Amino acid sequence: MLSTSGLYFDLLNFERCGFVNVSLPLISFCYLQRPMASRAETSYKEPVNEQIVANMYASMRTELNQIYSKITELEMEASEHSLVANAIQPLDQSRKCYRMIGGVLVERTIKEVLPAVQRNKEGLEEVISRLNETLEKKKKEIAEFETKYKIRIRKSDSDVQDDSSRKEGSAQGVLVGPASSSE
Incomplete structure (x- = not known):
């Protein structure tokens, strides 16, 4: 069942009020026919x-x-x-x-x-x-x-394992030639 917790008011872009009753199938709620603040004024609502x-x-x-x-x-x-x-x-x-x-x-x-x-x-x-x-x-x-x-962004288990393998092989991607022997 759908609730009237503000979702429909937001969709209709009206403020809540107790004066006008509107009945839709299975839903009844009240609103005042005055548009809410424009979206430009509030970038994101609470x-x-x-x-x-x-x-x-x-x-x-x-x-x-x-x-x-x-x-x-x-x-x-x-x-x-x-x-x-x-x-x-x-x-x-x-x-x-x-x-x-x-x-x-x-x-x-x-x-x-x-x-x-x-x-x-x-x-x-x-x-x-x-x-x-x-x-x-x-x-x-x-x-x-x-x-x-x-x-906070949590790392998944696979990311944590990837981090530990990187620490072990810290010289990945580096080619090292044979050691020269000075005899």
Whole structure:
């Protein structure tokens, strides 16, 4: 059976009140027809129970991971733009080159393409810097959320075993040649 503990008020975006009765199949509750504070005013409402806190935390972590992956993707693209610019810069400016525009391969000259590649690279770097600022804000928001709700991440048993095996083989990935003997 469903309860009227505020879920439907939130969904309807109304505040609770004792004046108007609304009956739905199996559910009866009261509300005042005045919209609640906008979502822009309150970024996250006070959670009701641990499960809601966990879900909010998971969604915040998902947003953080999405920002990380977008930054990585754009950094790779900016790196590719740098490689292209460095490869064609020393060449003759009237030399033909080909550029993909909207899925169509177009013949141009280096003189036409090089400024466009450099502009695109600068635009990518600007977007990356804005995303880094957003990332820092999101990290602070998550840290505040963790301290407010005393969230600690526990390592699973497999992670603990992985950590102990790393300590034993601390020189993993390092090749060492045979010891020279001085006789």
